[in-house]
Amino acid sequence: MSRSSAGKGHCILSHGFESGPDATKVAALAIAAEGLGWTHERPDYTSFDGRRDLSELGDVEARQAHLLALAKTAASRGPLVLAGSSLGAYISARVSLQVPVLGLFLMAPPTTMGRLPNLDAAPVPISIIHGWDDELIPSQQVVDWAHARRARLLLVNDTHRLSEHVQASAEAFAHLLQSIK
Numbered sequence: 001m002s003r004s005s006a007g008k009g010h011c012i013l014s015h016g017f018e019s020g021p022d023a024t025k026v027a028a029l030a031i032a033a034e035g036l037g038w039t040h041e042r043p044d045y046t047s048f049d050g051r052r053d054l055s056e057l058g059d060v061e062a063r064q065a066h067l068l069a070l071a072k073t074a075a076s077r078g079p080l081v082l083a084g085s086s087l088g089a090y091i092s093a094r095v096s097l098q099v100p101v102l103g104l105f106l107m108a109p110p111t112t113m114g115r116l117p118n119l120d121a122a123p124v125p126i127s128i129i130h131g132w133d134d135e136l137i138p139s140q141q142v143v144d145w146a147h148a149r150r151a152r153l154l155l156v157n158d159t160h161r162l163s164e165h166v167q168a169s170a171e172a173f174a175h176l177l178q179s180i181k
Contacts, residue, residue, distance in 0.1 A: 007039040009079030009102065011177075012070055014088030015042065016108075017049055017058065025085050025107060025162060028170040036177050038081070043070060045088070060116060064091040071099040081180070083173060086110065086136075086160065093121035103127070103180045105173045108134055108160050111141045119145060126151035127176040129169050131158035152176070 011033045013026040021042035033040045043066060049058040067082075074080050081103045084092035089109035094117070096104055103125040111119045130142045132155050139155060146153040154172050156165045 008037045008177075009039075009081060010074045010077070011038050011040040011081045011083060012067065012074060012092070013040055013042045014067060014082070014084035014092050015045060016084070016086035016088050019085070019088075020044065020046055023085070024166050025169055026083075026088070028166050029083055029105070029173045032170040032174040033177065036174060038177060041070070041074075043067065060087065060091070060113065063087070064094055067091050068095050068098055071095050071101070075099045075101070081105065081177065083107075084109075085162075090119060093119055093126075096122035096124065103176050105176050107162055107169055108137060109142060109145075110137050111145045121149065123149070125176060125180050127154075127172055128152065129154045129156060129162060129165065129172050131156055131160060131162055131165075133158065134160045136160045 013029050015021055015023045015026050021044045026042050030040050045063045048063040080101050082092035082096055082101050083105035085107040089106035093104055101124055104121055106128045108130055126149055128146050128151050130139055132139050158164045
């Protein structure tokens, strides 16, 4: 975690399911945020992901509640941007409905989550990167979701992991941060 009172704002970067706070994509976002004078934190959700008895994706509600608590604290101190990958994108978008945020950055966001509410987000600037060949979340679902919100959408020749587009993800995130502050 990196925090200082001199930053432009604060970013909470949420990793995907069965990943971790040091995952390649969220680490790249952290570097981009720091380079632009934003502080950041990368919560560890691995203990929630391990709760397979609750669902195949672990305890999504507890993961979201954890992010909500962090976001409320951060938002009380100043400007906040939420970012996440896959399940981290889902909870970031859902939390944006409950906490004031300046923007959202979503990587490979699931638009539906079974018994959970569909993806929804606050009416703030939203930037999305998604793979054309995402094997878990059809790109057309994300296109339709982004279109309805007039979100900035970058579709890339990649799969769900976006492993070939880590730098493109960081650049798109930096663009979002530059556009809102």
